[in-house]
Amino acid sequence: MSLFLQLVSVSKAVEEVGKIAVRCGNESVSLEDALHRILAQDVHADVDIPGFTRSVVDGFAVRAADTTGSGDSIPSILAFRGRIAMGSSSGIPVRPGECIYVPTGGILPEGADAVVMIENVEQLGGEVLVRRAVAYGENVLFFNEDFARGDAVCPEGKRLSPRDIGVLAAAGCTTVPVVRMPKIGIISTGNELVPVSKKPLPGQVRDVNSYVVASFVQAEGGIPLLFGIIRDDRNALRSAISRAAAECDAVLISGGSSKDDRDMVAAVIGEQGEVLVHGIAISPGKPTIIGRCGTTPVVGLPGHPASAYIVLIAIIRHLLAGMTGETESNIRVMQATLGQNVPSSKGREDYVRVAVRDGIATPVFGKSGLLNTLVQSTGVVRVPADSEGLETGTPVEVILW
C-alpha cells in the first residue's frame, strides 16, 4: 500500500513543521560566544546609557542660546573657563557667556547644553570666538538618551548580530541567555550511495546530501550529527532513525528518492510515530515526507541535492525557527525584474533558480538534478501555486541563497 498521494500546499507543510517543532531549552554563554545565537529572553539595560551627558566632539561646551546668530563675520565671544580632562568632571559650571573645553566623550559641564566643534572657534587667550551657532543638544548625547536603565535593549528570539553584541555589551550583559543549538541528525539513504572519499563506480553516486544538509544546518545555527549512509533496508533504516530520533532534536533523512524507498521511509516513520505529510505541491521537492518519531520531528528530503536544497530553504528553515524561537526571518531577499518568461503549473509552488545581474533576474534553466545550477544562481524566485507562470518584466522577490 502506498502512502503517497495527497500533496499538501507549501503553507500547510510549513504549518505542520511549526506544530511538531519542539522548542529547545535555554543555556547561558559568555558574550564572546554569543554571536549568531538566538536570544532566549529579553535583555534589559542594567544602567542608563549613556550614564552622563557627554560631548560627541572635541570642542567647547556652551549654552546654545549664547551662540545665537554667530557666524564668520560676527562671532559670539565667550569667556574661556578651562578644560575638562577625559573621564573627569570639571567641577565648574558653564554660566551665561562662558565656555569650557571638552574632549570627545567628555562629561558635559553643568549649565552647558551644546558643544561647538573646535573647527568653528578661535581661542584668543581668555576669550573664545564662536563662528557658528549651535542648537540645544547639538554635539551632545544626553543622559540615558540611548537606553534608560531597565529598557529592553534586545528582544527574545533575535539572532544576535555584531551590532546586537555591542548593545548587549553596553547593557552589561556578560552572560547571555540563549537557546540551545538544535542537534539535527542527518541520514542519507540509498543503495547507490558511496562515501565522498570513494570514486563512484557506474551506478553509484557520492553522498552529497549529507554534506549539503549538514552545512545548511550549521549555517542556520544548528549542530549537524551525521549518521552516515544507510542501505535501503527496512531494518537498517528503522534502527538508524530510532537512534537518531533518540539522540537529536530533529532528524533529516535524504534519499529514498524512488517511490518504493520513499514508501519505506514513510512506513518506518509511521511505525515509530506518525506521518503527517507525504508529498508537497512544490517543485522541485515534491517527494518530501514530514512526520515524527515519538516527539522528534523527522523529515524525509528528496534524494537530489538540488531538490533537497529547495526543501531546506522553503520548509526546514521554518522547522529550525520553531525549535529555536527565532522571531525574525533569517531569509534575505532582493527585488529584481524577471528577465525571461517562467512557465509554471497551477496548484504547485515553483522555486525557480535565478542569476541576478544589474537588477535583472534571469532563470538558470536546467534540470533540477544538476548541482551546477545551484552554484550558478543567486537565489530562487517563488512562483505562487495559484499562478500559471510569470512574464518577462515582472517585478519579483529573489530569495537569496
Add this chain to the structure above:
Amino acid sequence: MSLFLQLVSVSKAVEEVGKIAVRCGNESVSLEDALHRILAQDVHADVDIPGFTRSVVDGFAVRAADTTGSGDSIPSILAFRGRIAMGSSSGIPVRPGECIYVPTGGILPEGADAVVMIENVEQLGGEVLVRRAVAYGENVLFFNEDFARGDAVCPEGKRLSPRDIGVLAAAGCTTVPVVRMPKIGIISTGNELVPVSKKPLPGQVRDVNSYVVASFVQAEGGIPLLFGIIRDDRNALRSAISRAAAECDAVLISGGSSKDDRDMVAAVIGEQGEVLVHGIAISPGKPTIIGRCGTTPVVGLPGHPASAYIVLIAIIRHLLAGMTGETESNIRVMQATLGQNVPSSKGREDYVRVAVRDGIATPVFGKSGLLNTLVQSTGVVRVPADSEGLETGTPVEVILW
C-alpha cells in the same frame, strides 16, 4: 604637530587598505569544517558527474521517438522488458518499441534516451501504454552533464556556501585547500573605558567596541584576539600595538576619539611604521587612521561604536578581503525607495542608517553616537561624495547589515 588634516576619499582609503593587506597563507581542512572558509585554489572534479546516464524519476526508460504523438486517447504501446534495480545495470538494451522500468537515480539502459514518468503510463502485463510523449533527454541526466572530470567546480577566492560544500563533495574534495583565517588584534583605548563586567561611574563608559569589532571580525571569518583596554598613555599604547602587530595579521585600534588621542595613536603607528591615511571623507567615521607597523596593517577606528561600525563595513571589509583573497563581495544589498529626503555635504560620503519596510527605506535619524539606531536599522544607504543629498522617492541601494 597634528597629523590630522588631509581627508582622503573612501575609494582612496579602500585602495590603501588593499595595498597594505598581506595575503594570509593556505591550509587544509576537512570538508566538514570548510563552511564559510575562503577557497585557496580552484577545485576540479576528480570524476565525471554524473558518472553514468541516469533517470531522475521513477518510470520507464524508452526511445523518445517511440512516444511521438502519444496521448491519453492514443497511447503508444511498448513491450515491457523488465526492471532495473537501484545501483545496478540492466544488461539488456532498450530496442525500438521496448521499455524497461527504472527507479529514480537508476542507470538508464543502453538504447534508451528518455524516461516516461510512472504517472503517465499504464502497465498491462507485458505491455506498457505510454500516455504522454517525452523529448530526447527528458527526465534523464546524461553522463557528465553536470561537471566533466577535470572541470573547475569551485573557484579560488570563493567563500564556501552550503551549496559549494555540496559541489565539493560531488567532486571528491574531502580535504579542502582554504586560506588561513586572519588573526585580528583588537585594542580599545581610552581613559574613560571600563570592562563590560563593571558598572560605569560618571564619566566612564563600557568598552563596547572590543565586542562590536570582535564579533564583526568573527562574522566575516577572521579570528579576533582581544588585547583589552589600554589607557591613553603613549608607552602603554606603544607596547600594546607592537605586541598585537607582532602576533596578528592586522590590528584594529578603537577609541582615541579626541584629537589628542588620535594624534597619539597616529604618532605611535608612525614610529613603528607609517601612517598612510589620517582622516577619511566619510560620515560617520571621519577620524580613521590607516597605517602599518612593520608589515602589519594597523587601523585606528573612531571611538563611537556606531561610527566604528560604518568604518568596519566601508573599509575593514576590504582589508579582510585583501588578506583572504576573497573575490566575491560578502556584502548583501537590496533595492528600495527612499521614504524621506536625506541631506548630505558635498565632498563627503555619507552612510545613512535606514529601516526598510515594504520596499521603503526610511532614514533612522538620530545622533551617530547612539547604539539604538544601529539595532533599529536594516542597513545603510551610501550617499556619494559628489551628491548634496537624496530626495524622497529616489531608488537607493541598501547595504544590509
